Amino acid sequence: MASLAARPAARSALSVVARSSRLSGCQLIPLVIARRAVSTQSITPAEANEILVKQRANRPTSPHLTIYKPQITWYLSGLHRITGVALASGVYALGLGYLFAPAFGYSLTSTAIASAFGAFPVVLKFGIKLLASFPFTFHSFNGVRHLFWDAAVELTNKGVVRTGFTVLGLSAVTSIILALL
Structure with missing residues (x-):
C-alpha cells in the first residue's frame, strides 16, 4: 500500500522537475509509464529439465587447465x-592397528614388527622402505622449501623451478639412502 501512495508523490515531483528544467512533461512521461511485459506459462518439471539441458548444450565450456603448459x-x-595425506594415513593406520x-589376537609390538619384517626378502624390504621413506623425505624437503618462500627467498620463476628440482633430487637420493640402511 505504501508504494501505491508514493506513486502520485513521485509524479508530482517529476512535474516540478519538468517545470523547473527545460524539459517538457511529455519527455518525462515515458520514464514513469515505461513497463516491461512479462508472460509466464506453467510447465512440468520434465519440460523444465528439457529446457535446461538444451540451454546447457549451447553454453561454452571453460578450457580449465588444458590451455596452460604444465x-x-x-x-x-x-x-x-598426496604425501601429506599418505603420511597421516600411515600414522593413523598404525595407531588404530596397535589399538585394535x-x-x-595379533601383536603389533616393535619386536613382532621387526621380526616379521626381517623375514621378508631383501628386494621386498628395499621396496617397502623406499615406499615409506619417499613421502617422508619429499614432504620434509618441500616443507623446508615453503619455509624459504615464507622468508621471501627464491620467489622468482627460475628460483621456484630450481628449488623444485632440488627438492625432487634430494628426496630421491635421501629416500634411496634410507631404504638401503
Missing part, C-alpha cells in the same frame, strides 16, 4: 598434498 609447481603441489590388534 609446470613443475603444479606437480609438486599435488605431490606435497590385541582384540583379534
Whole structure:
C-alpha cells in the first residue's frame, strides 16, 4: 500500500522537475509509464529439465587447465598434498592397528614388527622402505622449501623451478639412502 501512495508523490515531483528544467512533461512521461511485459506459462518439471539441458548444450565450456603448459609447481603441489595425506594415513593406520590388534589376537609390538619384517626378502624390504621413506623425505624437503618462500627467498620463476628440482633430487637420493640402511 505504501508504494501505491508514493506513486502520485513521485509524479508530482517529476512535474516540478519538468517545470523547473527545460524539459517538457511529455519527455518525462515515458520514464514513469515505461513497463516491461512479462508472460509466464506453467510447465512440468520434465519440460523444465528439457529446457535446461538444451540451454546447457549451447553454453561454452571453460578450457580449465588444458590451455596452460604444465609446470613443475603444479606437480609438486599435488605431490606435497598426496604425501601429506599418505603420511597421516600411515600414522593413523598404525595407531588404530596397535589399538585394535590385541582384540583379534595379533601383536603389533616393535619386536613382532621387526621380526616379521626381517623375514621378508631383501628386494621386498628395499621396496617397502623406499615406499615409506619417499613421502617422508619429499614432504620434509618441500616443507623446508615453503619455509624459504615464507622468508621471501627464491620467489622468482627460475628460483621456484630450481628449488623444485632440488627438492625432487634430494628426496630421491635421501629416500634411496634410507631404504638401503
